[in-house]
Amino acid sequence: MKATMKLLFALSLIPVSASCQTENNTVMQQANTNQNTSMLDDIHAVSPALEGYTKDRLFGDLWRRPDLSPRDRSIVTLAALIARNQTVQMTYYLNLALDNGVKPSEISEIITHLAFYSGWENAMSAVVSAKAVFRKRGIGPDQLPAAQVDLLPLNEDSEKQRATSVEQNFGTVAPGVVQYTTDVLFRDLWLRPGLAPRDRSLVTVSALIASGQVAQVGYHLNRAMDNGLTQKQASEVLTQLAFHAGWPNVFSALPVVKEVFEKRAK
Amino acid sequence: MKATMKLLFALSLIPVSASCQTENNTVMQQANTNQNTSMLDDIHAVSPALEGYTKDRLFGDLWRRPDLSPRDRSIVTLAALIARNQTVQMTYYLNLALDNGVKPSEISEIITHLAFYSGWENAMSAVVSAKAVFRKRGIGPDQLPAAQVDLLPLNEDSEKQRATSVEQNFGTVAPGVVQYTTDVLFRDLWLRPGLAPRDRSLVTVSALIASGQVAQVGYHLNRAMDNGLTQKQASEVLTQLAFHAGWPNVFSALPVVKEVFEKRAK
Amino acid sequence: MKATMKLLFALSLIPVSASCQTENNTVMQQANTNQNTSMLDDIHAVSPALEGYTKDRLFGDLWRRPDLSPRDRSIVTLAALIARNQTVQMTYYLNLALDNGVKPSEISEIITHLAFYSGWENAMSAVVSAKAVFRKRGIGPDQLPAAQVDLLPLNEDSEKQRATSVEQNFGTVAPGVVQYTTDVLFRDLWLRPGLAPRDRSLVTVSALIASGQVAQVGYHLNRAMDNGLTQKQASEVLTQLAFHAGWPNVFSALPVVKEVFEKRAK
Numbered sequence: 001m002k003a004t005m006k007l008l009f010a011l012s013l014i015p016v017s018a019s020c021q022t023e024n025n026t027v028m029q030q031a032n033t034n035q036n037t038s039m040l041d042d043i044h045a046v047s048p049a050l051e052g053y054t055k056d057r058l059f060g061d062l063w064r065r066p067d068l069s070p071r072d073r074s075i076v077t078l079a080a081l082i083a084r085n086q087t088v089q090m091t092y093y094l095n096l097a098l099d100n101g102v103k104p105s106e107i108s109e110i111i112t113h114l115a116f117y118s119g120w121e122n123a124m125s126a127v128v129s130a131k132a133v134f135r136k137r138g139i140g141p142d143q144l145p146a147a148q149v150d151l152l153p154l155n156e157d158s159e160k161q162r163a164t165s166v167e168q169n170f171g172t173v174a175p176g177v178v179q180y181t182t183d184v185l186f187r188d189l190w191l192r193p194g195l196a197p198r199d200r201s202l203v204t205v206s207a208l209i210a211s212g213q214v215a216q217v218g219y220h221l222n223r224a225m226d227n228g229l230t231q232k233q234a235s236e237v238l239t240q241l242a243f244h245a246g247w248p249n250v251f252s253a254l255p256v257v258k259e260v261f262e263k264r265a266k
Numbered sequence: 267m268k269a270t271m272k273l274l275f276a277l278s279l280i281p282v283s284a285s286c287q288t289e290n291n292t293v294m295q296q297a298n299t300n301q302n303t304s305m306l307d308d309i310h311a312v313s314p315a316l317e318g319y320t321k322d323r324l325f326g327d328l329w330r331r332p333d334l335s336p337r338d339r340s341i342v343t344l345a346a347l348i349a350r351n352q353t354v355q356m357t358y359y360l361n362l363a364l365d366n367g368v369k370p371s372e373i374s375e376i377i378t379h380l381a382f383y384s385g386w387e388n389a390m391s392a393v394v395s396a397k398a399v400f401r402k403r404g405i406g407p408d409q410l411p412a413a414q415v416d417l418l419p420l421n422e423d424s425e426k427q428r429a430t431s432v433e434q435n436f437g438t439v440a441p442g443v444v445q446y447t448t449d450v451l452f453r454d455l456w457l458r459p460g461l462a463p464r465d466r467s468l469v470t471v472s473a474l475i476a477s478g479q480v481a482q483v484g485y486h487l488n489r490a491m492d493n494g495l496t497q498k499q500a501s502e503v504l505t506q507l508a509f510h511a512g513w514p515n516v517f518s519a520l521p522v523v524k525e526v527f528e529k530r531a532k
Numbered sequence: 533m534k535a536t537m538k539l540l541f542a543l544s545l546i547p548v549s550a551s552c553q554t555e556n557n558t559v560m561q562q563a564n565t566n567q568n569t570s571m572l573d574d575i576h577a578v579s580p581a582l583e584g585y586t587k588d589r590l591f592g593d594l595w596r597r598p599d600l601s602p603r604d605r606s607i608v609t610l611a612a613l614i615a616r617n618q619t620v621q622m623t624y625y626l627n628l629a630l631d632n633g634v635k636p637s638e639i640s641e642i643i644t645h646l647a648f649y650s651g652w653e654n655a656m657s658a659v660v661s662a663k664a665v666f667r668k669r670g671i672g673p674d675q676l677p678a679a680q681v682d683l684l685p686l687n688e689d690s691e692k693q694r695a696t697s698v699e700q701n702f703g704t705v706a707p708g709v710v711q712y713t714t715d716v717l718f719r720d721l722w723l724r725p726g727l728a729p730r731d732r733s734l735v736t737v738s739a740l741i742a743s744g745q746v747a748q749v750g751y752h753l754n755r756a757m758d759n760g761l762t763q764k765q766a767s768e769v770l771t772q773l774a775f776h777a778g779w780p781n782v783f784s785a786l787p788v789v790k791e792v793f794e795k796r797a798k
Binding site for chain 3: 085087107108109111112115116117118119120121122123124125126127128130131134135141144145146147148149169170173174175176177180181184185192194208211212213215216
């Protein structure tokens with residue numbers, strides 16, 4: 001049984017409330033990694049209240065909600081951490097992602113994808129943490145997608161539409177950006193098979209919302225839902241990001257998400 | 267006499283100008299912590315100009331301005347650092363906050379509050395620094411607010427109005443976010459007595475402006491002023507944030523702040 | 533021959549493609565610093581694909597594009613890293629900047645400039661890295677601009693226009709911000725001769741785009757082009773930032789950039 005599932009199972013046996021703080025703590029110390037225990041000890045030394053919220057609301061509630069699997073929550077959270085260049089908890093959430101069933105090859109692709117969507121140096125920070133985690137777990141390059149792979153088939157119609165629109169808008173303003181967007185992003189990166197298009201979209205949408213990039217959320221949320229993300233899942237992505245990227249980023253994205261949901265319902 | 271007050275007092279004895287750089291330096295070395303000296307030495311090795319601005323404009327001028335107390339400036343600055351996930355100077359500004367009269371219990375609540383408003387991992391980064399500062403000063407959990415406390419009374423009318431508006435807008439789009447916003451934020455977190463509502467608002471507004479979250483500034487600035495923040499203080503929050511969160515974030519917030527001031531004047 | 537020019541020259545001798553990954557790697561190990569090799573080794577352990585993109589697209593292509601010199605690309609990239617508070621690769625890009633012909637005095641002024649435009653603590657993080665790089669290269673304070681220098685002449689007309697507009701808009705809302713903007717920014721910082729006005733504008737525009745500050749891009753891009761930045765260069769700044777600050781930040785800035793280009797063409 002994976003560490004997190006063990007944690008979730010163990011937590012499910014006890015009522016989640018602050019009155020059982022001691023037992024709760026004991027359970028977490030047994031069930032979860034030493035790193036989690038050390039994290040909770042750190043929080044306790046600064047804010048018993050935040051320790052309570054972390055146990056009861058974050059791990060005891062948010063991560064157990066239905067409509068989005070622990071695996072998907074790990075993908076959303078990793079994307080948020082990389083997009084926001086957060087290193088302190090990266091090792092913990094990389095391990096949690098692997099425990100929750102995200103494959104090493106998928107983590108490899110997530111980091112690569114976000115080099116383009118969150119900036120090269122954000123990916124580099126993630127590389128440092130991931131390298132250590134991979135080494136500790138004996139994950140070698142043989143488990144990672146090769147640089148050159150057979151690409152997924154391109155949807156020529158939809159790509160032509162996208163490329164034409166961007167070319168018309170910005171072709172003379174930023175020819176370099178437009179060229180790379182077509183050649184490297186949509187005719188290469190997005191077609192790499194190591195991460196399903198639905199998951200690639202999930203990563204993109206999560207990173208955009210987590211870093212306050214509202215302007216691109218509409219396009220990419222539609223793409224995500226075209227790629228199979230359900231409305232219930234998209235809604236739970238927002239709940240997950242409220243905690244891991246802060247309430248304001250989610251509230252800034254809500255009007256755009258609402259508009260996408262409403263237009264697709266018609 | 268607290269270290270910073272000593273610094274401010276010492277600085278007040280000498281004319282603040284670049285012509286007295288040597289004396290100024292001497293005073294700062296006597297009056298302030300070793301960490302400040304080491305910070306200024308670092309800056310000197312890279313930019314004597316920035317060293318000058320730091321002494322003359324930041325510590326010699328900005329932090330001594332009237333209309334916002336050193337304590338409040340410390341709260342604003344801590345909120346900005348946590349919201350922007352800045353760790354390099356966190357230890358320095360945590361110590362400065364304690365010297366300026368921010369209580370350990372208030373720092374504990376500020377970090378907890380910003381877990382929700384700036385994202386969980388930003389709070390975790392602050393926890394690491396705060397734990398070390400608290401340990402060095404012998405601040406134990408007995409000086410920190412408990413996880414469970416008697417909450418401040420709720421303003422049922424204003425909360426009902428807020429909840430109804432959010433429910434109508436986003437209740438079906440993001441039921442999870444809406445539920446947590448009511449249950450955890452406005453009926454729990456905001457009512458914790460360890461941080462006065464006016465200070466909780468000051469933290470929120472500072473974090474929003476410091477991280478470019480313009481969309482929520484209007485609501486929270488009004489709330490802050492309802493909670494007792496004066497217009498002069500709000501204006502000085504902007505001056506403080508210009509230095510500690512950069513000019514562009516402040517100029518992006520200015521139109522919203524202006525609108526709030528004008529509407530409240532009617 | 534400078535390290536990077538050596539790298540670029542060496543790379544130009546071999547076809548840039550993934551099929552020559554081994555030779556490519558060998559060349560980079562010979563030509564570039566140990567740090568680059570170690571960076572590529574780290575990436576390889578996590579994502580051979582990202583390693584490929586870094587060699588073929590980033591260093592093998594982007595940095596060699598015409599219309600923007602390697603020196604200017606280094607300035608753009610440093611500004612982006614400082615604005616985004618990225619420390620992991622700061623040492624590498626500081627060394628690359630010096631190799632590409634950015635003077636120590638210019639790096640000193642860039643960091644000072646961004647204390648105001650990206651927040652004081654972002655500059656402090658850069659100071660820590662720059663101090664180590666300067667020491668290792670034997671760059672002492674004698675090579676850095678003094679705190680007090682003879683300022684460039686002020687364009688009184690254009691400054692009067694700017695100051696009047698800001699004063700009318702925000703003079704009563706934020707008198708402190710308005711005062712510092714005039715006294716410290718436009719009548720002091722911007723007139724320091726250690727960084728040419730065109731380069732100071734390049735730094736400012738790059739930092740704004742890299743941190744998603746769209747609202748100020750229009751004013752500062754116009755100022756940059758008034759100061760001598762050509763449209764082709766501005767366009768390549770966007771290409772450079774797509775990689776180093778992420779695609780979304782560039783796409784958010786594109787409509788503003790387009791508008792500036794179109795208005796100036798009339």
